[in-house]
Structure formats: structure tokens, C-alpha cells
Amino acid sequence: MTMARAGAALYRELAEEGLFQGLFHRRPTFLVATSDAEADVLSDHSEALAEVGAPVLWLTRDMAADRLAPLSRKTVAVLEVEDEGHAIGYSIVSRLISAAGLKVERNSPVAALEYDGRSGRVSGVRVGEAVIEASAVVVAAGGGAGGLIGLPDVSRPRRGQQLVTERAPTLNAALPGSLLSCSYLLSKKQGGDADQRGYGVVIDPLETGQFLIGSTREEGRNIPENDIDAVAHLAASAGDMVPALGRLRILRCFAGIRTAICDGLPMVGRMPGIDNLFVAAGFEGDGICLGPLTGRIVADLVRGEEPEIDVSPFDPGRFAGRSIAA
Ligand SMILES: Cc1cc2nc3c(=O)[nH]c(=O)nc-3n(C[C@H](O)[C@H](O)[C@H](O)COP(=O)(O)OP(=O)(O)OC[C@H]3O[C@@H](n4cnc5c(N)ncnc54)[C@H](O)[C@@H]3O)c2cc1C
Missing domain, CATH: 3.30.9.10 (D-Amino Acid Oxidase, subunit A, domain 2)
Incomplete structure (x- = not known):
């Protein structure tokens, strides 16, 4: 509930600043x-x-x-x-993508994460026969996330x-x-x-x-x-x-x-033991409300900064006993 309140507050803030203007309706x-x-x-x-x-x-x-x-x-x-308020999820996503100038590759599922054998860090993602190199990877793939991070049974x-x-x-x-x-x-x-x-x-x-x-x-x-x-x-x-x-x-x-x-909470945070791999998934019926705030939190984590909200209850490390594959 704390996270949901902060998520709604960020919607209000971004609507007032203009980014979500016309998309978020307070009520x-x-x-x-x-x-x-x-x-x-x-x-x-x-x-x-x-x-x-x-x-x-x-x-x-x-x-x-x-x-x-x-x-x-x-x-x-x-x-x-x-x-409280209302926003259509896909309109928010589309506004954020165009504001950030992101290029989105559609219909290109990631088959697996690639790891550097020496450091154990993630080095990129495999898409078909190609490998896209990355200095950090955020797995935000809904129901596809668990399989990619070696936790296929938690969602x-x-x-x-x-x-x-x-x-x-x-x-x-x-x-x-x-x-x-x-x-x-x-x-x-x-x-x-x-x-x-x-x-x-x-x-x-x-x-x-x-x-x-x-x-x-x-x-x-x-x-x-x-x-x-x-x-x-x-x-x-x-x-x-x-x-x-x-x-x-x-x-x-x-x-x-x-x-x-399975425990009713999302997974948001750094994967244990892999300092450049992050996950943000499992939002059940609250991902539209929590999405912008989660994006901000994960950006802080990737930059090595302390996020504005304590996300330790959502630490993916809580499933550490469940075969985290590399
Ligand atoms: C009927 C309904 C009502 C809802 N109402 C609300 C509401 O009122 N308020 C609210 O806040 N939320 C609501 N939600 C929930 C909200 O839609 C979700 O929580 C949110 O969409 C989760 O976002 P996500 O990005 O984590 O996952 P998803 O939306 O599931 O997106 C994951 C994406 O990752 C892609 N993907 C999967 N595997 C791979 C792979 N290997 N490689 C590349 N891409 C991959 C998928 O194709 C998908 O596009 C509702 C959901 C439903 C179904």
C-alpha cells in the first residue's frame, strides 16, 4: 500500500509537470x-x-x-x-517511450541472458542468433521474467x-x-x-x-x-x-x-551475486499504478544510487534457495 500510494503520487506529479498531461485523470x-x-x-x-x-x-x-x-x-x-486517479496503461507506456526517445524492438523475444564466464556478470541478451551486448540488463518481462532469471516456478x-x-x-x-x-x-x-x-x-x-x-x-x-x-x-x-x-x-x-x-509481492531489485542484473516483474493487478515509480527505482539501482523507497521486501534474493541459474 505504501508503494501504491507513492506510485499514485508520482502520477500526480508527472501530470502536473506535463509529462502525463491529458493522460492521468485525478478522481x-x-x-x-x-x-x-x-x-x-x-x-x-x-x-x-x-x-x-x-x-x-x-x-x-x-x-x-x-x-x-x-x-x-x-x-x-x-x-x-x-x-486516486485513472490512466490507460498503454497510453502511459507510449508517452514514456516517445519522451525518452527509446527505440523498441518488437517481436524480438530474448531467448536467454549471456554471462561473462570470468566475472559472472551479465554481458548481454541473446535474441535469435544474435547477442546484444549490455553493461547492465533489466528483466521486466512479466510472465517471461522468471524463466530468464532462473526462477521459472515463482510466478x-x-x-x-x-x-x-x-x-x-x-x-x-x-x-x-x-x-x-x-x-x-x-x-x-x-x-x-x-x-x-x-x-x-x-x-x-x-x-x-x-x-x-x-x-x-x-x-x-x-x-x-x-x-x-x-x-x-x-x-x-x-x-x-x-x-x-x-x-x-x-x-x-x-x-x-x-x-x-507466489508470496504476493513483486520482484524488484538486483539479482543476488550478479551486480549488473536487475529484475522488475510480478506486479499482478497493480503494474499500471506501480510502473512509473518502479522505473524510477530501477534506474536508481542501476546507477548505484539509493532508491527513494525501500524495496527490500521485493528483493528477488528472497528466492535464493530456488536454483538461480546463470
Ligand atoms: C484485466 C486486468 C486489469 C488490470 N487492472 C489494473 C489496474 O486497474 N491498475 C493497475 O495498476 N494494474 C492493472 N492491471 C495489471 C497491469 O496490467 C500489470 O500489472 C502490468 O501490465 C504489468 O506490467 P509488466 O511490464 O510487468 O508485465 P507485462 O505487461 O506482462 O509485460 C511484459 C512484456 O514482456 C514481454 N516478454 C515476455 N517474455 C519476454 C522475452 N523473453 N523477451 C522479450 N520480451 C518478453 C511480453 O511480451 C510483454 O510485452 C490489470 C491487468 C489486467 C489483466
């Missing part, structure tokens, strides 16, 4: 409970947020009716979290399915932030197995007037495909939370793969 998140049991989950979450200094506010029934008129009257409790895929509705500007304007169900919080903490799907509803009002509705958390599923059962379930759950959504058409569906590390 609150509303966490919604639809039963007393869910309200208990929300209460615990609210304490955890408050501990890291997040500005949270419980909405009374009247406040919720006023702030979130389209929300179902079945709602039992609503917690508003300020200082697992979790598929997420989402839908996008047609435009509904009036309804969209009536929701000042994203709505997140308690079941989403629970699926994030526990993951879901492939049969249970790990359903948890998030309703994101987009700048276009459309709604992004997610998502599943399907453990072990690594093919980014949709299926009609999941899509129908998500659409119905979103309609339960905001009945007016039930009247909108779904324009498209898509799926993506989150990479989760």
Missing part, C-alpha cells in the same frame, strides 16, 4: 459493500488505508445517494478514497477479463470516480482458482463517456481469451451495482494476463 475511488459481511471487509481495508495516510471518508446513506445517484439502493456501505498467471460499454455521457457524468466492490478486494487478496473465476466488480467511468467493467482473476489461465459465461456474469454484476448500466450495449471484451509472484 476518487468508491469502495462499495452490499452486505454486512462485506462492510466488515471494508472496515478492515479502511483501517489499512488510514495507516498509510490515505484520505478516506465513510459516506452516509444520504451522502452516497447525493454523490453516487446511479448506485443501487441495495448498497450497505460506501468508503470514498481521495487522491503464475492470473487471467483478467473486462468489457467496455457504449457511450452514456449522462450516466458517466453522474459517477465522479470508479466503483470497486468488496468482492474485488477479496479476489485481489486471495486470487481465484480457475473454476471459481475470482469475480470482483470494478466499474470505471472513462473519459470517453464509456464504462470499463472488470474483472475476473483466473488462477493458472495464461491464454488471454474471453468466454461468454464470464462476460455475462460481469455484465450482470455491474448491472446489480449500477442498474442503469443494464440498459447499455457492450461494445467489446478483452482479456489480459497478470503475473503474480
Whole structure:
């Protein structure tokens, strides 16, 4: 949570400085409970947020009716979290690539890392028959990272399915932030197995007037495909939370793969014993929020400087017993 708060703060900073101008939209998140049991989950979450200094506010029934008129009257409790925001991940990546003037080689998978036999340091990467030499290597390859650094078993895929509705500007304007169900919080903490799907509803009002509705958390599923059962379930759950959504058409569906590390934390840091090899992977459902901050932290590590945040809990060395191959 500390890292996520710092990640959101960096988005705000970069938006104000102009780099993310027009891409990052500040707005609150509303966490919604639809039963007393869910309200208990929300209460615990609210304490955890408050501990890291997040500005949270419980909405009374009247406040919720006023702030979130389209929300179902079945709602039992609503917690508003300020200082949050929304950005489309690929737009941020594209802005950063062009701002840095980077050349990106697409469809060129790295088959292996190359090592200098004498020093044990990494000397480059192998792409097909070619070797690209490098003075330092950062492995930020999502689900492909573990295999490259000799830790193929520490991560697992979790598929997420989402839908996008047609435009509904009036309804969209009536929701000042994203709505997140308690079941989403629970699926994030526990993951879901492939049969249970790990359903948890998030309703994101987009700048276009459309709604992004997610998502599943399907453990072990690594093919980014949709299926009609999941899509129908998500659409119905979103309609339960905001009945007016039930009247909108779904324009498209898509799926993506989150990479989760077995202990629930990402891997960010220098590989043990190899001073010029770094890893940044395993961000599960938080990599868009954490991406810019992680980039800054890894750049500090590569330059031999102390990062602004303590990333020792994410040290890849915690898996040192698990055959780190060179
Ligand atoms: C449905 C869904 C909803 C999400 N919602 C949110 C959200 O609301 N907020 C949030 O912060 N995050 C969210 N995420 C998570 C976020 O998308 C991920 O955490 C983030 O994309 C991880 O970024 P990454 O660069 O580490 O890995 P990836 O995005 O997986 O990228 C890794 C890249 O490495 C490439 N690669 C793999 N192996 C190799 C190789 N050998 N050589 C070269 N390249 C290789 C892959 O092709 C891929 O392009 C969501 C994800 C999903 C699926």
C-alpha cells in the first residue's frame, strides 16, 4: 500500500509537470459493500488505508445517494478514497517511450541472458542468433521474467477479463470516480482458482463517456481469451451495482494476463551475486499504478544510487534457495 500510494503520487506529479498531461485523470475511488459481511471487509481495508495516510471518508446513506445517484439502493456501505486517479496503461507506456526517445524492438523475444564466464556478470541478451551486448540488463518481462532469471516456478498467471460499454455521457457524468466492490478486494487478496473465476466488480467511468467493467482473476489461465459465461456474469454484476448500466450495449471484451509472484509481492531489485542484473516483474493487478515509480527505482539501482523507497521486501534474493541459474 505504501508503494501504491507513492506510485499514485508520482502520477500526480508527472501530470502536473506535463509529462502525463491529458493522460492521468485525478478522481476518487468508491469502495462499495452490499452486505454486512462485506462492510466488515471494508472496515478492515479502511483501517489499512488510514495507516498509510490515505484520505478516506465513510459516506452516509444520504451522502452516497447525493454523490453516487446511479448506485443501487441495495448498497450497505460506501468508503470514498481521495487522491486516486485513472490512466490507460498503454497510453502511459507510449508517452514514456516517445519522451525518452527509446527505440523498441518488437517481436524480438530474448531467448536467454549471456554471462561473462570470468566475472559472472551479465554481458548481454541473446535474441535469435544474435547477442546484444549490455553493461547492465533489466528483466521486466512479466510472465517471461522468471524463466530468464532462473526462477521459472515463482510466478503464475492470473487471467483478467473486462468489457467496455457504449457511450452514456449522462450516466458517466453522474459517477465522479470508479466503483470497486468488496468482492474485488477479496479476489485481489486471495486470487481465484480457475473454476471459481475470482469475480470482483470494478466499474470505471472513462473519459470517453464509456464504462470499463472488470474483472475476473483466473488462477493458472495464461491464454488471454474471453468466454461468454464470464462476460455475462460481469455484465450482470455491474448491472446489480449500477442498474442503469443494464440498459447499455457492450461494445467489446478483452482479456489480459497478470503475473503474480507466489508470496504476493513483486520482484524488484538486483539479482543476488550478479551486480549488473536487475529484475522488475510480478506486479499482478497493480503494474499500471506501480510502473512509473518502479522505473524510477530501477534506474536508481542501476546507477548505484539509493532508491527513494525501500524495496527490500521485493528483493528477488528472497528466492535464493530456488536454483538461480546463470
Ligand atoms: C484485466 C486486468 C486489469 C488490470 N487492472 C489494473 C489496474 O486497474 N491498475 C493497475 O495498476 N494494474 C492493472 N492491471 C495489471 C497491469 O496490467 C500489470 O500489472 C502490468 O501490465 C504489468 O506490467 P509488466 O511490464 O510487468 O508485465 P507485462 O505487461 O506482462 O509485460 C511484459 C512484456 O514482456 C514481454 N516478454 C515476455 N517474455 C519476454 C522475452 N523473453 N523477451 C522479450 N520480451 C518478453 C511480453 O511480451 C510483454 O510485452 C490489470 C491487468 C489486467 C489483466
